[in-house]
Amino acid sequence: MKAIVKTKKAPGVEVRDVNVPEVTDTDMLVKVKAASVCGSDVHVYEWTPSYEWMPLPVILGHEFSGEVVSVGAKVKTVAVGDRITAMPGMACSRCDYCQVGRPDLCRKRISLGLGGDGAFAEYIRLSAATTTFKLPETLSYEAASLTEPLSVVLRAVDLATLRVGQTAGVLGPGPIGLLAMQLVKLSGVSLLMVAGAAPDTKRLALATELGADVTVDVTKEDPVKKALALTRRGFDVVLEASGSPKSVPQALQMVKPGGKVILIGIHPAPGEIPTTDVVRQSKSIIGAYGYDADIWNRAIMLLNTKRVKVDSMISHRLPLTDANHGFEMLVKKEATKVIFIP
Template sequence: MKAIVKTKTGPGVEILDVAKPEIREADILVKVQAASLCGSDLHIYEGTPGYEYLPLPVILGHEFAGEVVEIGRRVQGLAIGDRVTANPTMPCGQCDWCKVGKGGRCRSGFSLGLTGNGAFAEYVVLKAGGDIFKIPDNVSLECASLCEPLSIVLNGVDVSQFQGGQPVVVLGPGPIGLLAVQVLKASGAGPIILTGTTADARRLEIARQLGADIIVNVQEEDPVKAVIRHTGRVNFVFEATGISATIAQGLAMLNPGGKLMVIGIHAEDAVFNPLDLVRKRKSIIGVYGYNQNTWKRSLSLLSTGAINPEPMITHRIPFSKGEEGFMLAHDKTAAKVIFVPEEQ
């Protein structure tokens, strides 16, 4: 089968023909119908620091949906033909966090497409003990493949304790930023200010469709001044750029006591004045991951139509042309790239 594989450190990925995986008695085999390219996959492709722990070679991909085609003897509750998506992380069950029921913070769990082979391939093996979710009939496999980033955003909004009926700023129109716009819109935020650059033109256009009220091009206008001019300072800023300069900018956009929620994955140190945290009691809160309940809510939000990420899916690329997908995401032509099987 074709697979998108990280074979060596530094930039790039390779498209390889690899053997179709075999399952053990507690595994299921899923035929991947849609696998979505994540910002972290892009970082790995670009060779950004922070992913040295990957055991190379490894098949990438952790956002996916597909159909169950084989089931191990000891697996219960799933049937051939089920449409599923899954939490790509699997806690170890042994470490101090796992033992107190906080598997989301596990120190050594398995992570699909990072610590082991993932879903950028025609087939992926899932351990039946993990969080595997059946997809409601009215949710497309492509949209379901976005459950993972959607769950990250839902968790971020949960942790922020955001309450609707007020303006909010989202920094960055990548997939996480675009999903944040939708989740915040559904939570009653308004107006929503979204920042981006000239290269983000297409993503910013999609953002408008998804509910962003005010778009700020940071190359044309100072983003802090723009926020103050449009709405005044805000109580919540959601950072989804991974660019270190946005930390100080985000803080400057906040009212005293406001929260800067950091969702972006940063490779560089950020410079900011801690007085903002002290005298102005602002906080910088990092959010990462999700729990089983976040996933269930993601699927219901997709099923009720409260969240419809369809406009974000700008490209469908077969696994065999994987590199093309990474290039489209790298130059920001794409909002969300979905890898699909060859026959489509």
């Protein structure tokens, strides 16, 4: 089968012919129907710092949906023919974090598409321990492949504990930012600003289409000044989804005293924190990562009812053989969300 493989600790990926994974009694085989490219896949493609630990070669891809085509005798959770999506992380269920109900912090977690073979392939093998979700008949494979990133964002917005009428800013109009702003909007904010840089022009237009009240091109306008002009004291909540270290101090200046900055972006270098301001103004900085099954079920509902709209975010549908083209378009920000259809 064809697969997109990270082979070297250097920029790039290779499309390779590899064997279809063999399934044992405790595995299932899933025919991948749609696999979406995550910002982290682009980081791995570009080989930015913080992925050195990856065991190579490895098939990339962790946001996916597909059809179960083979089931080991000991797998009771799915049946052949099921349309599913699945959590790409496998927790050990034994460590101290797993035992207190925080599998997202598991010490022995294996992440498919990073630490083990992922979904940019015709087939993916999942172990019986994988948490799978049966898709509603009305939910397309394409939309369902965005359940994982939407779940990441749902956790972040849960942590923001927004109340109706509060104000919020979202930094970075990439797929994560565009999902975050939709959830923020659904939370009933009275004002929502989305900020991005010049190459994001198309994405900022999409943010407006999806309900942003104000968009800011940070290469033309100071987002901090804009935030303060709009709100006087700053936003109640700012979600950082740009992954740009520069935006961390900006987010902290945009948030009002007592407000929260939620960090979702993965940063290639540390961001500076104005410590004394954070202390004196009682601002919170919260890191959001991972999810649980309840979050995934809510994400599937939001996608199925189209309360969260992803169709306009999916800019390109490509075969696996167009891997390099797909990644390059994302690096240059010509694409918003690229989906591989194996």
